[in-house]
Amino acid sequence: MTGTAKRSVLPVGASSLALVAGVAVLAVFILYPIFFTVSSSFWSGEPGLAGHYTLGNYAALLGDEQTYFTVLDTFVQAGSSAAIAIGLGTVLSIITVRTDTPFRRALFYLPYFPLAFPVLIANQAWIYLFEERAGLLNILLGDLGFSTSTFSIYSWPGFIFASAMALTPISYLTISAAMRNMDSSLEEASRASGSGVLNTLRRVSIPLMAPSIFSAFLLCFTLSAGSFETPTMIGLPAGINVMMSTVYDNVYGGTPNYATASTESVLLLAIVMVVVYLYNRSLRGSRRFEVVTGKGYSSGRVLSVGRWRYLAFAIIAAYLVLAVGLPLFTVTLLSLEPIWLPNDLFGRLTTKNFQFLLSNSSGAYPALTNSLLASVVSASVILGVALVIVFAARRTNIRGRGLLEGLGMFPISVPALVLSFGLLWAFLTIPTGLYGTLGVMVIALSVSLLPQGIRSISGGVVQVQMELQEAARASGANMATTIRRIFLPLARPSLVGAWLYVFIGSFNALGAVLFLQSANNQLFSTLLWSFYTSGQLLSTQAFAAGCVLLFLILLCAITVMVVIQRRLERIQRPTPT
Amino acid sequence: MSSSSTTSSTSTTSTNPDAALYQAALAEASVVVYGAPTAVQFQNITAAFNAEYPGINVQYTSLQPPAAVPQVESEESAQGHSADVLLQAATTMYTLEPAGSVCSCVSPYVSPYASGFPKAVLDPLNQSTPIIELAFGWAFNTNMISAANVPTTMGQVANSQFKGEVVMNDPTTGTAFTQYWASLEGVLGNSTVTTFLQDLKTATDPVIVPTTTSCMNDVATGAYAICLGGYMQDAAPDIQQGAPMKFLNITGLPLMLTPSNAAMLKNAQHPNAAKLLIDFMASPTGQTAWGNINVRTPVSQTVTAKWSLASEIATFYPGAGTQIYFPTPTVATSASAWAATFAFLKS
Numbered sequence: 036m037t038g039t040a041k042r043s044v045l046p047v048g049a050s051s052l053a054l055v056a057g058v059a060v061l062a063v064f065i066l067y068p069i070f071f072t073v074s075s076s077f078w079s080g081e082p083g084l085a086g087h088y089t090l091g092n093y094a095a096l097l098g099d100e101q102t103y104f105t106v107l108d109t110f111v112q113a114g115s116s117a118a119i120a121i122g123l124g125t126v127l128s129i130i131t132v133r134t135d136t137p138f139r140r141a142l143f144y145l146p147y148f149p150l151a152f153p154v155l156i157a158n159q160a161w162i163y164l165f166e167e168r169a170g171l172l173n174i175l176l177g178d179l180g181f182s183t184s185t186f187s188i189y190s191w192p193g194f195i196f197a198s199a200m201a202l203t204p205i206s207y208l209t210i211s212a213a214m215r216n217m218d219s220s221l222e223e224a225s226r227a228s229g230s231g232v233l234n235t236l237r238r239v240s241i242p243l244m245a246p247s248i249f250s251a252f253l254l255c256f257t258l259s260a261g262s263f264e265t266p267t268m269i270g271l272p273a274g275i276n277v278m279m280s281t282v283y284d285n286v287y288g289g290t291p292n293y294a295t296a297s298t299e300s301v302l303l304l305a306i307v308m309v310v311v312y313l314y315n316r317s318l319r320g321s322r323r324f325e326v327v328t329g330k331g332y333s334s335g336r337v338l339s340v341g342r343w344r345y346l347a348f349a350i351i352a353a354y355l356v357l358a359v360g361l362p363l364f365t366v367t368l369l370s371l372e373p374i375w376l377p378n379d380l381f382g383r384l385t386t387k388n389f390q391f392l393l394s395n396s397s398g399a400y401p402a403l404t405n406s407l408l409a410s411v412v413s414a415s416v417i418l419g420v421a422l423v424i425v426f427a428a429r430r431t432n433i434r435g436r437g438l439l440e441g442l443g444m445f446p447i448s449v450p451a452l453v454l455s456f457g458l459l460w461a462f463l464t465i466p467t468g469l470y471g472t473l474g475v476m477v478i479a480l481s482v483s484l485l486p487q488g489i490r491s492i493s494g495g496v497v498q499v500q501m502e503l504q505e506a507a508r509a510s511g512a513n514m515a516t517t518i519r520r521i522f523l524p525l526a527r528p529s530l531v532g533a534w535l536y537v538f539i540g541s542f543n544a545l546g547a548v549l550f551l552q553s554a555n556n557q558l559f560s561t562l563l564w565s566f567y568t569s570g571q572l573l574s575t576q577a578f579a580a581g582c583v584l585l586f587l588i589l590l591c592a593i594t595v596m597v598v599i600q601r602r603l604e605r606i607q608r609p610t611p612t
Numbered sequence: 613m614s615s616s617s618t619t620s621s622t623s624t625t626s627t628n629p630d631a632a633l634y635q636a637a638l639a640e641a642s643v644v645v646y647g648a649p650t651a652v653q654f655q656n657i658t659a660a661f662n663a664e665y666p667g668i669n670v671q672y673t674s675l676q677p678p679a680a681v682p683q684v685e686s687e688e689s690a691q692g693h694s695a696d697v698l699l700q701a702a703t704t705m706y707t708l709e710p711a712g713s714v715c716s717c718v719s720p721y722v723s724p725y726a727s728g729f730p731k732a733v734l735d736p737l738n739q740s741t742p743i744i745e746l747a748f749g750w751a752f753n754t755n756m757i758s759a760a761n762v763p764t765t766m767g768q769v770a771n772s773q774f775k776g777e778v779v780m781n782d783p784t785t786g787t788a789f790t791q792y793w794a795s796l797e798g799v800l801g802n803s804t805v806t807t808f809l810q811d812l813k814t815a816t817d818p819v820i821v822p823t824t825t826s827c828m829n830d831v832a833t834g835a836y837a838i839c840l841g842g843y844m845q846d847a848a849p850d851i852q853q854g855a856p857m858k859f860l861n862i863t864g865l866p867l868m869l870t871p872s873n874a875a876m877l878k879n880a881q882h883p884n885a886a887k888l889l890i891d892f893m894a895s896p897t898g899q900t901a902w903g904n905i906n907v908r909t910p911v912s913q914t915v916t917a918k919w920s921l922a923s924e925i926a927t928f929y930p931g932a933g934t935q936i937y938f939p940t941p942t943v944a945t946s947a948s949a950w951a952a953t954f955a956f957l958k959s
Contacts, residue, residue, distance in 0.1 A: 081715075084689050169835035189819075272821050274958070287678040288822075289785030290707070290714055290948055291685060374853035375833055378755075396652050463690030470691075550683075554644065554671040568676055569650050570825025572849035 054433055057423060061442045064482050067465075068457025069304070069449060075297035075460075082293055082460055092298040101276075106306070109260055109277040112270070116198035117206075117255035123199070124206030125241070125248060127354060132214045133222070133240060134232075134340045136347040144597045145351070146207045149358040151589040153543035154201045154264040155563060156582040160362035161188050161197045162269070163369060169377050171365065189273040198265050200358060202255045209254060213247035214240075222338060232340050246317060253314035257307050261450030263546050278303040279450060286456070300453040311448040363586065369579035374572060388580040397577055398562055399584075405473055406559040410541035413480035414488075417537050418530060420481070421488035426518060429493070430504060440489070447486035451546030454483055459550040471553040483547035484540050491533035492526070535596040539589055559585060630891070634665055636884035642669035643885035646684065647699030648872065650674050653905050660901035661892050668885055677704040677787060681714055684877065688717045693879035696886035699893075701746055702735070703788040705873045706944035709739045713945040721876040721887060725894035732937045733871045733911045740875035742911045743893045744902050745921050747844040748792055748868040749929055750860040751828060756837040765863050766804075769838065770811035777837035778818040779830050783954040786947035789824060792841070792868055794950040795938035799866055812840075813957055820958055832857050848907040848928050859929040867925070867932040870939065871911055 071082070076093070080086025096102050130136050131143040149157070164171050165188035177183035187193055221243065225235040241248070266280035276284075278299055285296035340347060369375055371384045392399050421443065427433055428440040446454060458479050462470040469475045503525070507517045523530070545560045552561045563585065566578035637643070647654060651674045658670040675683060677700055685708075687694035694717065698705070707714040720739040733742045750769075752762065756777070763769045769778070781789040797805040812818055819836065821827050828842035832855035844859070851857055874893055876886045892898045899910035903917020909924050910917060925932050943950070 081685070081689060166833075166835055169830070169833040267822075272826070274820065284785075286682050289678065289787045289790075289951070291682040293682075374850055374855055376855060377833055379854075396655055398651055459686060460690065463686060552673070554673045565651075565674060568679075568823075569674065570823060570829070570846055571650050571653075572853065573652065574650055575829075 054427060054436070054439060057420075058439055058442060061420075061439070064478060065442055065445055065485075068454055068461045068482075070457075071460040071464075072297050072300050072304075072453055072457045075293055076301045078294065078297075080294075082297075092294045096295065096298045096302065102302075105276050105278055105281055106302075108275060109279075109303075109306070112195060112198060112266075112275070112277050113256045113259040115195050116202055116259050117252050119195065119199035120202035120206040120255050121210070121248060121252045123203045123354065124210045124251065125244075127203075127207050127351065128211035128214045129236060129240070130347040130351055132211055133219075133236070133338050134344060134347055135337050136340070136344045136351070138348070139337070142348075142351050143211070144600075145355055146204060146211075146358075147593055147597060148355075148590065149200070149204045150539060151586050151593055152359070152362055153545070153560065153585065153589070154262065155268075155543075155545060155560070155567065156366060156586065157201060157362050158197055158265055158268045159369075159567070159578070159582065160365040161193070161200070163365050163375065163377075164188075164361060165193060165196075171377060174377050188269060191273070191275065194265065194269050194273055194275055197269050198259050198262075201262070201265060202259055203354075203358065205258065206251050206255055209251040210244070210248060213251075214244060217243055219337070226338070232338050232343070235338065250314060250317045253310055253317060257310050257314065257447065260303065260307055260310070261453075263450070263452045278306075279452065282450075282452060296456070300450070300456065303450060304448065304453060307450065308448045311444075315444075366579055366582045366586070370576070370583045372576065372579075374576070388576040389583075391573065392577050392580040392584065398557065399559070399581065402557045402559045402562040405476070405557060406542055409473055409476045409480060409558060410538050413477045413484065413541045414534050414538040416477065416481045417485050417488035418492070418534050421485060421492050421533075422518070422530070424489055425493050426522065443489050444486045446483050449483075451483050451544070452549060455479060455547050455550040458482070458547075462551070470551075471555060473556045475551050476548050476556050476558060479547045479551055480541045480544055483544065484537050487540055488533060488537050491536050492530060532596055532599050535592055535599065539592050539596070542589060542592070543585065630888075633884055633888050633891070637665065637882070637888040638667050640882040640885045641667070642671060643697060643882045643889050644695040645670060645672045645697045645699065645889065646675045646680050646695040647672065647697075648674070648676055648680070648701065648704075649699065649905075649908070653908065656905050657893065657898065657901055660897060661889060664892065664897060665888060668888070670889070677701065680704065681708070684708065684717050685715045688715060688878060693881055694877050696877060696880040696882045697874055697889055698877050699743065699872060699874045701788055701872045702740075702742075702870050703791045703939055703944055703947075705735075705740050705875055706737070706939065706941045707947070709735075709737050709875070709941070711737075711945070712941075713948065717878050718875045719878045719880060719883075721890065723874075723887075723891045723894040725891060725896075728914065729894075729911050730913065733869075735871075735873060737941055740873035741890050741894050742871035743874050743898075744872045745909045745911050746870050746872055747909075747921070747924065747929070747932075748841055748870065749844055749847075749932065750841040750862065750865070751831050751839045751847055751857050752860055753831045753834055753837050754856040754858055756834060762860070763838075764861060766808045766865065767811070769840070769860075769862070770808055770815050772815045774816045774838060776817065776819075778812065778816040778840060779821055779827050779836040779838070780818045780840040780957075781824045781827050781842070782820050782822055782958070784951045784958055786951045788870065790947050790951045790954065791939040791943050793954060794943045794947065795868060795936070795940070796866075798940075798943070799936055800864070809954065809957060818957065828857075844924060844928055845907050845909075848924065851928060852906075859932070861931040862933070864933070866934045866936040867929070869921075869935055869937050871937070 075082045077088050078086045079089045079091060127146050131139050136142065165173065165186040167173060167187040168183045170186060170188065173183045173186055176185045188197065222235050222239050225239045230238065261279065263279045263283050266277045267283050270277055270280050271284065282296050282299050282303065285292045285299065368380060370388050371386065372380065373383055373385050391397055424439050424443045427436045462475050503521050504517055507521045512520065543560055545564055548558060548561060563578055563581045566574040566581060651672055654672045658672065661670060662668065680698065680700055681704060684694045684698060706712060709718045710716040718739050722738055723741040726734060726741050729742060733745065735742065783790050783793050793805060821830065824842040825846045827839040828847045828850065830836045831839040832850040847857060874890045876883065876890065880886045896912065896915050899912040899915045900917045902908050903910045903915060903919050907919050907924060909919050909921045913920065
C-alpha cells in the first residue's frame with residue numbers, strides 16, 4: 036500500500052525490447068511536437084519557411100517590459116485561483132470525509148458533478164450570470180434596489196473566480212482521496228486529550244495533510260497556467276493578459292505571429308516545468324508523511340462536530356448550488372430562448388434550439404459520433420499505455436523504466452494549446468497521412484491526457500499484492516501473462532474508474548485538439564467552440580443547447596464512475612482496528 | 613471557430629453550360645472550402661451547387677478569419693497546399709493575396725461572372741471574386757437611450773453622458789475593425805477620426821471587446837448602450853427576434869461596406885472543382901442562393917432574392933450614409949501599422 040514494497044524481477048528479455056519501443060513511440064508523439072515549438076522559438080521566419088536560427092525572438096520577448104507584467108499576471112491568476120480552489124477543496128473534503136455531517140456518504144460524491152461542466156460551458160454560464168448590468172444576478176439585485184454592477188465577471192475578481200471554480204473539483208478529488216487514507220487515530224488521540232474539533236483540525240488533520248494539499252496546489256497551479264478557455268473568454272475581454280491568452284492572441288488575434296507565440300509558449304513551458312518539478316518533489320516528500328501503514332490503520336472514524344454539522348451541510352449545499360445549480364439553470368434557460376434578452380426571459384421559451392441541434396444541418400451527430408469514438412479509443416489507448424508504464428515503473432527492475440514514466444508524465448507540463456500547436460506542425464510535416472483525420476485527434480487526446488491516466492491507475496497497481504505477482508513468476512509466467520492473468524482481474528474496478536475519468540477528459544477536451552480540426556474530424560467540443568465563436572444568433576443558441584446535451588452525457592459518465600468507485604470502496608474498505 | 617459539413621450527391625444529370633470545366637471537376641470528385649459563413653448557411657450553397665453540379669463532394673469548414681489565416685498559412689507552408697477555396701472578407705483576403713502582408717497563399721482566379729458586378733466591389737488586385745457584401749454600422753440599445761438622447765453626430769457619441777456605456781471591438785489587432793478605422797480616416801480625414809477617437813477615449817473610456825459580434829451582442833442584451841461598430845448581418849437576426857437595438861444615424865458618417873471574396877488557394881488539389889464552385893457562387897443561381905439565406909446580401913444587384921443590400925439597409929438601417937467600400941489593398945497590408953496608431957484606446 037505504501038509503494039515501498041520490494042520489486043519483483045520479471046523475465047525482461049522481450050519486455051526490455053518492448054520498453055525501448057515504448058520509449059521511442061512516446062518520444063515521437065510527446066517530444067517531437069514540443070521540439071517543433073522550441074525550434075520555432077529560435078527561428079527567424081515563420082515555421083517551415085526560409086529563415087535562420089536566432090536568439091532574437093527571446094531578446095525581443097524578454098526586452099519587452101510587458102512580458103514581465105504578463106508573467107506576473109499569470110502567477111497572480113494561477114496562484115490565486117489555485118489557492119481558492121485548494122481552500123474550497125480542503126473545506127469540502129474535511130466536511131465530507133472527516134466530519135459527521137448529515138448524508139456525508141452521499142455528499143462525498145456530489146462535488147464530482149461540476150466535472151460535467153467543461154470550462155467552456157461553465158464560463159458561458161458565469162458570463163450570463165455575472166456580466167455587469169446584463170447578468171441575471173445583477174439584474175435580480177437591481178430589482179431589489181442594489182446596483183446592477185454589483186458583480187462584474189470581466190474583472191480580476193471575476194477572472195479568478197471563474198478560474199478557481201474550474202479547478203475546485205480537481206482539488207477536491209485530489210485532497211479528499213488523500214484525506215480518506217489518513218489515519219484517524221491521531222485525531223482521536225487529539226480529541227481524547229481534550230482538544231476541540233477546530234483545534235484538532237488545525238493542529239493535527241491539516242498538518243498531516245499539508246504535503247498532499249501542497250501537491251494539489253501545484254497541480255492546480257499548473258492546470259490553471261496552462262488553460263486557455265478562461266483567459267480568452269473572460270481574461271481578454273477584461274483587459275487581462277496572461278501567458279496563455281497572449282499565445283492564443285498571437286496565433287488567433289489577428290495577423291499570426293508564430294515566432295512570438297512559440298517563444299511565449301517555451302517561456303510558459305519552462306515556468307510550468309519548474310512547478311511540475313516542485314510538484315513531483317512534493318509528491319516524493321508527501322510519502323515520507325504517509326500515515327496509511329497497513330497495520331493499525333484506521334480511517335473509518337469521523338470527528339463529531341455537534342450542531343456545526345448543519346453549517347457544514349449548508350456549506351456543501353451552497354457550493355453545489357453555485358457550482359452546479361446556477362450554471363445548469365442558466366445554460367438550460369439560454370438553450371430554451373430564441374435570443375438572450377435578460378429582461379424578457381420567460382415569455383418566449385422554445386425548443387427550436389434543440390430541434391436545430393438534433394437536426395442533420397447542425398453537424399452535431401457526426402461530431403458526437405466522432406467524440407464518442409475518439410474518447411473511447413483514446414481512453415483505451417491511454418489506459419493500455421499507462422498500465423504498461425506504471426507496471427514497468429512500479430513492478431519491474433527494467434532499466435529505463437523511470438525514463439518511460441517521466442516521458443509519460445511529461446505532457447502535464449505542456450499546456451494543451453501549445454501541444455496542439457506542436458502536433459499541428461508535426462503532422463503537417465511528417466507524411467503520416469493522419470492530418471485532417473480522426474486519428475490525429477485520438478493521438479492528441481492520448482498524449483495530452485496520458486498523465487491523468489498514469490495518475491489514475493497508479494493506486495490500483497500498488498494495491499495489488501506483490502505476493503500474487505511473485506507466485507505467477509515462480510510458476511514461469513512472463514510480464515504479459517502476469518498482467519493479463521493476475522493483475523488485470525484484480526485491478527479491474529480501479530481500471531474501469533480510471534478509464535471513465537480519462538473518457539470524460541477526452542470528451543470535453545478542447546485545447547489539445549483546437550488546431551487540428553478539419554471538415555472530417557470535428558469533435559463535439561470543437562463544434563461547440565465554433566458555435567460560440569461564430570457569433571451568429573442561431574449558433575449561439577445552438578451552443579447553449581449543445582452545452583446542455585454535453586452536460587447530460589458527462590453526467591451519465593460521472594454517475595457510472597461514482598457507482599464504480601462506491602463498489603470499489605465496498606470491496607477494498609479496510610477493517611477498522 | 614470551426615464547424616463543418618460534408619455533402620455529396622451522386623446524380624450525374626446536369627444542364628451545366630460549361631461542360632468541360634464540370635467534367636474536369638467531376639474527375640476531381642471533391643472540393644475543400646474554408647469559409648467565414650457558418651456551416652449551416654453554407655449548406656444552402658452546397659445544396660444549390662450540387663443541384664446544378666451533382667457528383668462533387670463539397671467539404672466545408674467554417675473558420676472565422678482569426679482561425680482561417682493561421683490554418684491556411686500553416687498548411688501552405690508545411691504541405692505546399694491548403695484548402696481549394698477560401699471565402700473570407702476582403703479585409704482578410706487582401707492580406708493573403710500575392711504581396712499581401714501575411715502570405716502569398718492565393719492563386720489568382722476571378723470568375724467571369726464578376727464582370728457583371730458593380731466596379732466598386734471588385735478586387736482591385738484582380739485575384740479573387742466578390743460573392744457577398746458585409747455592411748458595417750454603429751448600433752445602440754433602444755431601452756437604454758431614449759429617443760431624445762440618441763446621438764446624431766460623432767461629437768455627441770464622444771460625450772461624457774455615455775461614459776462606461778460604449779463598447780467597441782479591439783482596433784489594435786490588424787483585423788477588419790482596424791481596417792475600418794483606417795479606411796474611415798481616408799474618407800473623413802485623419803484629424804476628424806483621430807480627434808473623435810481621442811475624445812471618445814477621454815469622455816467615455818470605451819470598453820474593448822475581442823470581436824464585433826460580442827460588441828453587438830453586448831448592446832442587444834443591455835450590457836452596454838452603444839456599439840462602435842459591428843456587421844449588420846450579426847445584428848439583423850437579433851433585431852428580428854426582438855432585441856431592443858437600432859443602428860445609429862450619424863451625420864456625415866458613411867456606411868462602410870466590405871465584400872466577402874472567394875479565392876482559389878495556391879496549389880489547390882482540386883483546381884477545376886474550385887473554379888466551378890467560385891463560378892457558381894458568382895453566377896445568378898449562386899447569388900440568388902446566397903440572397904435567400906437570412907441575412908446575407910449578394911454582391912449582384914440584378915438577381916431577385918429574399919435579401920439584397922438595398923432591402924437589408926431599408927429594413928435594418930434606414931437613413932444609412934453614403935456607401936463606401938473598404939479596405940484598399942494598401943490599408944489591408946498595412947493594418948499592423950495602423951493598429952499601433954490606435955493603441956491609445958486600450959491604455
